[in-house]
Amino acid sequence: MHKRPNRSAIATRQDPRQSWRMNWLAGSVIGIAVLWAGAETFADGHDPVTVSHGYTNFGDLKYGPDAVLDYVNPDAPKGGEFSEWAQGTFDSFNLSTRKGVPAALSTIGYESVLTSTADDPYGAYCYLCETLEYPESRDWVVFNLRDDVTFWDGTTMTAEDIKFTFELYLEQGITEYRSVYSQFIESVEVLDEFKIRFNFTESAPRRDVVTWVGGTSAFSKDWFETTETRLDEASDEPFMATGPYRLDEVDIGRQIIYRMDPDWWGTDLPINQGRNNFETVRVEYFADSSAAFEGFKSGVYTFRNENSSLQWATGYDFPAREQGWVKVEELPNGAIGTGQGFVFNLNQEKFQDPMVRQAITLMVNFEWMNETLFYGLYERPESFWDNSDLKAVGAPSAEEIAILQPLVDDGLLDASILTAEATIPPASTTSERPLDRRQLRAASALLDEAGWIAGDDGLRRKDGEVLSVTFLERSPQFDRIINPIVENLKRLGVDAELERVDTAQYIERRRAGTFDIVNASLGQGYEPGQQLAQFFGSAAAEDSSRNPMRLKLPAADRLIETIVAAQSLEKLTTATRALDRVLRAERFWIPQWQKGVHTVAYYDQFGFQEIPPLALSPIDNWWYDAEKAEALRAAGAFQ
Structure with missing residues (x-):
């Protein structure tokens, strides 16, 4: 180091x-x-x-010019360390380029x-x-x-x-x-x-x-x-900036330490009171989540935002927890949903048929997953604006119809959008087994109609081409989730597989578009605007890290223009609901899972005043309790 x-x-x-x-x-x-x-x-x-x-x-505005934020402790002590983990490796501190694998927290300063x-x-x-x-x-x-x-x-x-x-x-x-x-x-x-x-x-x-x-x-x-640094090249250090934390030590691919700048200009600013309380922020890298969890259990790092339902339900019975050294809590989460799901690469000709996309979606049995794999901890996303008034619900309102009708008249949308209920993920009739035979029959009918006919070997073909589907993934954590889907697709006659690659390959193939299906988080904010064009706009579809599905939908382009032009919250809400409705009807997204709380575990050496509704950010407003930390060290909590 x-x-x-x-x-x-x-x-x-x-x-x-x-x-x-x-x-x-x-x-x-x-x-x-x-x-x-x-x-x-x-x-x-x-x-x-x-x-x-x-x-x-x-x-x-909620706050005046000299206000202290409501969710911080302005008298929070300064010092100590916050540490967390990241998966894979890194070779750059520049998030603004397609070159290299960016380091965790590379914009912290x-x-x-x-x-x-x-x-x-x-x-x-x-x-x-x-x-x-x-x-x-x-x-x-x-x-x-x-x-x-x-x-x-x-x-x-x-x-x-x-x-x-x-x-x-x-x-x-x-x-x-x-x-x-x-x-x-x-x-x-x-x-x-x-x-x-x-x-x-x-x-x-x-x-x-x-x-x-x-x-x-x-x-x-x-x-x-x-x-002579360039923004479009990888960088072995962060750019010269003004923030509270700067890079202190780095062991490429293994560990990063950011340290508070002792001369930081913003220390006494009212809006910064009670924030940026840690002396150092450390990130430990692990090859996979299993290794990372073992590291947490032995005290290698001290905070974990748990994203594995299996670990959350069954893994937290280790000695540090039993000794009371580790706290395990569900903290409130009032933010818009992340819109996490699988997305199809729409540049692939086979996925340009919505019936094919719908058939594959039917093979994802969320109800079985949630009960068997997720211990009932999750709900399924329905919208890109879940947990907000911007979500489309039911049939379109008269105000939505007024926005959608011109798109129907211009031939950009089917007239059914004006009367249909907002698309929601198909619900399985069984949670007892991964394959829902009713949905298998429905998917089979869709593929038959789309011209993908099962042969004597059981595989579906069209114009001599076998219907194949590959899930590109980098985390072993997804194996137990994707493999049952793969088996369901094989029962449908689809040549399906899971291809797991390392982080560098995953990022490069995702950027290049050399995949069938990948994970994506497409959740949006409370005030959608021009940034929607980066997620769902046609112009950026061929070279956009935020539009991995390569969506090119003229109706969505028009609706984004309407949203951008909205000058009142009421008009913005109506136009956003219309866009949400249209996007979901395209079925380029197979919603995965989400939960309404933050599931976190941490060594009992931190304090915080409250969890703000829009974000969980311990580095921003938690603090280090030196007395508690010393008690943990004396008890042998850390290796």
């Missing part, structure tokens, strides 16, 4: 690669006064300008101009800025940046760094991001050392623009230019 060098920028020089930079209009500053949060002034043309400490499209909280679904708050200014038209936004933000090397963050980072993503970021967002920015202006303005094109979605550019991370321009 070795210490990471501090590759700080020593000198600044012009990088010839920067010729891609967008031209910006110098001297076009509109004079507006900086007022107290929430005030209004007027730009030229009498367009009202709001000056505020935050931004929301709906209702009021990154901060953005605006930030969100775990209990305000619509609010975005000034973080690296003190205030923001925007006209009623949302044609532009100005961020008045803080003048006390510093990078890890001690240099001051300025508007030039924010401009550089934003444009770096537009030039070197992943294709799915650039293809969607590059058309929305007209120019970026540095108005002074700590003031930056983003000007938007007429086509930019007005509801998204402020939070979009406000999500820009702060990277050091000097560091990038001095080190």
